[in-house]
Amino acid sequence: MSELQHRVKNNLQHVISILEIQKESADFNNIEELIRGNQNRIHSMALLHKKLNVSDNVNDVDLKKYITELSEIVKESYSNHKKNITLIVKCELENISIDKALPLGLITVELISNSIKHAFKNKKIGLIRIEITKDKTTKLYYADNGIGFDFNKISEIGLGQEIIKGLIDQLDGKIETDSSNGFELTVEF
Structure with missing residues (x-):
């Protein structure tokens, strides 16, 4: 229980840090978007802790369930009935440590949010694919068929x-x- 409380404290510190960064660049024209983004980040952490609470092991998370549920939560938060966005999630890993699951969850939240907000502006149909594989290393592959974006x-x-x-x-x-x-x-x- 003490380990779980420690993790919750650390994760709340992540949220506080993100809010501090956002405070510096807040634009009141996009306040709804800022709130939605932060709600999704908090959902990511809450879902992770929910998974830990129902598990006997507070160090490992069922990654496939976590990423699948989290992806659907984020997609639904941007629900737009004028657009049809298909989400495909494939995960070869059964369990992963919480130290890896949290960043993977938050990366997933950010990527899906960015795709839904920007990639499909001029499209009514979109596809988002997330694959997590394990060979010698673990790989997260994320793709959308939107307008494209130079990440670098x-x-x-x-x-x-x-x-x-x-x-x-x-x-x-x-x-x-x-x-x-x-x-x-x-x-x-």
Whole structure:
């Protein structure tokens, strides 16, 4: 129980840090979007702790269930009945440590949010694919068939990108991206 409480405290500190960063660049024209984004980040952490509470092991998480449920929560939070966005989640890993699950969950939240907000602006139908595989290393593959986005372009860096890059650093991950056919990002850790 004490381990779980310690993790909750650390995760709430993450939320506070994100809110502090956002406070610096807050624009009252996008306040609804800021609130929705933070709600999704908090959902990510709450779902993770819910999974830990029902498990006998407070150190491991059923990654497939966590990422699948979390992805659906984020998609529904941006529900737009004018757009049909299909979400495909595949995960080869059964369990993963909470230290890896939290950054993966938050990366997933940021990527799906960015795709739904930006990638399908001029499209009525979209596809988001998330795959987590394990060979010698663990890989998170994320793709959408939207308008494409250069993840490494300095002039386009926003808070979501900064958060994603910081979380990838927490995983000691390496990034590969491709924007020739929508947006693709692979994180190897």
